[in-house]
Amino acid sequence: MxxxxxxxxxxxxxxxxxxxxxxxxxxxxxxxxxxxxxxxxxxxxxxxxxxxxxxxxxxxxxxxxxxxxxxxxxxxxxxxxxxxxxxxxxxxxxxxxxxxxxxxxxxxxxxxxxxxxxxxxxxxxxxxxxxxxxxxxxxxxxxxxxxxxxxxxxxxxxxxxxxxxxxxxxxxxxxxxxxxxxxxxxxxxxxxxxxxxxxxxxxxxxxxxxxxxxxxxxxxxxxxxxxxxxxxxxxxxxxxxxxxxxxxxxxxxxxxxxxxxxxxxxxxxxxxxxxxxxxxxxxxxxxxxxxxxxxxxxxxxxxxxxxxxxxxxxxxxxxxxxxxxxxxxxxxxxxxxxxxxxxxxxxxxxxxxxxxxxxxxxxxxxxxxxxxxxxxxxxxxxxxxxxxxxxxxxxxxxxxxxxxxxxxxxxxxxxxxxxxxxxxxxxxxxxxxxxHRKDSFTLLRDNPTQELTHYWDHVEAVRLQNISDGFVQGLEFATDHDDLEKYSPYQLRLAAVVLKMFVSLTDATENKDMIQLMRCRLRQMQLHVFVMYLCGRIGQLVDRWRSGLPLSPSDLDSLGLSRLWLRGSAARRDLTGEKMSALIEGTLGLPQVPGETREEFCHICRGGCPVESHRHSSCPAGHLLPRCSLTMRQCSIVPYMVCTICSEVALADVVVEGEDNPRCIYCETLFVIDEKVGSVAMTTANLSKSSTRLGQTDPVLEGRPKEEITSTDTL
Ligand SMILES: [Zn+2]
Ligand SMILES: [Zn+2]
CATH class of the missing domain: 2.130.10.10 (YVTN repeat-like/Quinoprotein amine dehydrogenase)
Structure with a gap:
């Protein structure tokens, strides 16, 4: 020992x-x-x-x-x-x-x-x-x-x-x-x-x-x-x-x-x-x-x-x-x-x-x-x-x-x-x-809490182990099932973390096809996590309305946008698995709530835009705004929150019960106010100028390029 x-x-x-x-x-x-x-x-x-x-x-x-x-x-x-x-x-x-x-x-x-x-x-x-x-x-x-x-x-x-x-x-x-x-x-x-x-x-x-x-x-x-x-x-x-x-x-x-x-x-x-x-x-x-x-x-x-x-x-x-x-x-x-x-x-x-x-x-x-x-x-x-x-x-x-x-x-x-x-x-x-009697990956796989929240020390231990061994632990687990529906939500999140490690550690020039395949799989995994989260959220909001509790204007906006995306986007049509289809079908069958958003308008030019991507909104005039990863609403005001691990953004007014700040749905870390821009008054026009560059990076691997949104040359 x-x-x-x-x-x-x-x-x-x-x-x-x-x-x-x-x-x-x-x-x-x-x-x-x-x-x-x-x-x-x-x-x-x-x-x-x-x-x-x-x-x-x-x-x-x-x-x-x-x-x-x-x-x-x-x-x-x-x-x-x-x-x-x-x-x-x-x-x-x-x-x-x-x-x-x-x-x-x-x-x-x-x-x-x-x-x-x-x-x-x-x-x-x-x-x-x-x-x-x-x-x-x-x-x-x-x-x-x-x-x-x-x-x-x-x-x-x-x-x-x-x-x-x-x-x-x-x-x-x-x-x-x-x-x-x-x-x-x-x-x-x-x-x-x-x-x-x-x-x-x-x-x-x-x-x-x-x-x-x-x-x-x-x-x-x-x-x-x-x-x-x-x-x-x-x-x-x-x-x-x-x-x-x-x-x-x-x-x-x-x-x-x-x-x-x-x-x-x-x-x-x-x-x-x-x-x-x-x-x-x-x-x-x-x-x-x-x-x-x-x-x-x-x-x-x-x-x-x-x-x-x-x-x-x-x-x-x-x-x-x-x-x-x-x-x-x-x-x-x-x-x-x-x-x-x-x-x-x-x-x-x-x-x-x-x-x-x-x-x-x-x-x-x-x-x-x-x-x-x-x-x-x-x-x-x-x-x-x-x-x-x-x-x-x-x-x-x-x-x-x-x-x-x-x-x-x-x-x-x-x-x-x-x-x-x-x-x-x-x-x-x-x-x-x-x-340890058990290695870190086994502990993560058998994690009784089914949450990554308090287990980041083991995730880091796995990463360091991978670097010293030159071999990615848990890759077998992450690529085990072709059918992603066989994974539980926790397993999907863990597998996504492992794939991220694999993609970063593998030489992209030598294993081009392999990397491409893994990135695609990673994107698919995150989409599964997102859809499961979104259906749960729509269900919650509709339940609240049914039991007579009031929904705020932002809740109604979020509910409408989520439903529009679920109904119309091309990405979600790729989800053809039995469980996913049933989940989406069931969610879309829930009754409409009076006052929920039925059409999206760009926050900058007020032009109508179709709800296509769940990561950003884009209008015909070319404005590209990041979406809050928890509510799908356009993120155009400061301060906003970020996930320090995957750079996902969320609006600062999102509240969850029992905790001060909500958690990122992909990695389960607490969102924090992005302090780099907290004190800077930024107009939506400035944000839009920089956000046109959003599309140039791979949103799955790079996360939201917050450096670009907040860099001083755009202010
Ligand atoms: Zn616009
Ligand atoms: Zn995250």
């Missing part, structure tokens, strides 16, 4: 913390660096022929906020009457360090970050929480491909405390003030944080952000999910604990509106808190000491490992991995501790039930399996996984695994004295293929 490196991306500035990378539910990865975070988003593209995954890189900069400078007492004022020990104490803590005129101030450094669960932001997106060495926690959200502050928890906490402190009167004793300063800093400084899962209570959706303070106090912030660009959290609960400097927090949902919070500290102890969310608020029901030994092995990370016998918690302490199983009251039922590798553990991820992958600073991968005996005792077994990556000079400092475990990503830090002029990129994130 080997973990094979696929490709890597160099990063700068250097990465600093351990557990420095995590994969989010919405397919993004962050990598912690000293003064901010790199966020990499996978942009899958079946037509790409590059041997790496296309990654969109954004940067989250760290707010330069030092809460400890605003606690009402300045370190500079109190330092004059302290003992040597106390002065050293001040210098050792960045939050207490006096500002000296000759010395540089400490820079703000990112020390911890965490993704929220999906759905905190619009479009099922995740927010990003970031914590600095000054103990400031801020939440960030991406809009228009830029990261903006979502909320500043630490500033809010500081303001709440400042209101209290302003009422207190300071004594005229520098030593007493020094102690007050230390107390206030410990209260204000966050040393660890985590997110809860989403809650639903009385149709209000919310989320908890949990911060552990240096004083040992745990704060629970409630964030209501409104979809707005900013959020104002409210403090739901303050929990005093006897932990000293909380170093890691972990939330795990254990029942309806019930969860267990595990908190570990710098001294090595771990405690558990069982919390219940109700209409009355948040309440701590039970607390227990899970690891009472202050063994001085800092608890650097806690994670959940799913298991059929009840979840296992994995706590990382230096080189040791502690596996714990808790009862309903948060008390330990059974535990086991084992050393993994010879250097600090820097990344732990679940690989499935009872199995976790662990990476240590030396870069060595281990697979840890938790076994439960008949009597409930736990044991662990460790297996080293080999890797082909050359690890000289690199220290691994973080591990993350993609949604369906197709890839894992490891963050590395350069681990040798280096020449600044030569090494400009002292950090790296490398992507590996995980050793």
């Amino acid at each position: 080997e973990v094979t490196e696929l490709f890597n991306v160099n990063l700068s500035p250097t990465t600093s913390s351990i557990f420095s990378t995590t994969w989010s539910e919405d397919g993004r990865i962050f990598v912690i660096t000293e003064n901010g975070l790199h966020v990499l988003e996978m942009l899958p593209d079946p037509r790409s022929v590059t041997p790496y995954v296309n990654l969109h890189r954004t940067w989250v900069s760290l707010p330069q906020f030092r809460p400890s400078e605003n606690v009402g007492i300045q370190a500079n004022d109190v330092m004059w009457e302290l003992d040597q020990d106390e002065v050293y104490q001040m210098i050792m803590d960045v939050n207490l360090t006096p500002k000296l005129p000759t010395a540089k101030t400490h820079p703000c450094i990112v020390v911890q970050a965490a993704w929220s669960p999906g759905g905190v932001l619009r479009n099922n997106r995740c927010a990003l929480g970031v914590m600095s060495n000054f103990g400031a926690v801020s939440l960030h959200a991406s809009t228009n491909m830029q990261w903006e502050l979502y909320t500043d928890i630490s500033r809010q906490w500081l303001e709440m405390n400042q209101a209290e402190w302003n009422k207190e009167k300071l004594v005229d004793d520098l030593r007493a003030n020094f102690h007050t300063l230390k107390e206030r800093v410990a209260r204000i400084k966050t040393t660890s944080f985590c997110w809860s899962d989403l809650f639903l209570l009385d149709s209000t959706k919310f989320e908890l952000l949990i911060t552990g303070q240096a004083s040992g106090c745990i704060l629970f912030w409630r964030l209501e999910l409104t979809g707005a660009a900013r959020v104002k959290p409210s403090l739901a609960l303050t929990l005093d604990t006897d932990l000293k400097k909380i170093s890691s927090l972990h939330w795990s949902t254990v029942g309806h509106n019930k969860g267990v919070l595990l908190a570990g500290d710098h001294g090595g102890r771990i405690s558990s808190y069982v919390l219940l969310v109700s209409r009355e608020g948040l309440e701590c029901k039970h607390r227990a000491e899970v690891w009472p030994h202050a063994d001085r092995l800092t608890v650097s990370h806690i994670a959940t490992l799913p298991s059929p016998r009840g979840a296992v918690f994995l706590a990382t302490k230096g080189t040791f991995l502690v596996a714990l199983r808790l009862d309903n009251f948060g008390a330990v039922v059974t535990f086991t501790a084992q050393q993994v590798g010879n250097l600090n553990i820097t990344g732990v991820c679940s690989l499935g039930d009872d199995v976790a992958m662990v990476v240590t600073q030396s870069g060595c991968f281990s697979e840890v399996t938790v076994h439960t005996t008949g009597s409930g005792e736990m044991t662990t077994s460790i297996r080293q996984l080999a890797t082909d990556k050359n690890l000289t000079h690199w220290a691994a400092i973080g591990l993350s695994i993609s949604h369906n475990r197709a890839f894992c990503a490891v963050a590395y830090r350069l681990c040798k004295a280096y020449d600044h002029l030569i090494r400009r990129e002292p950090g790296q994130i490398a992507f590996f293929k995980l050793p």
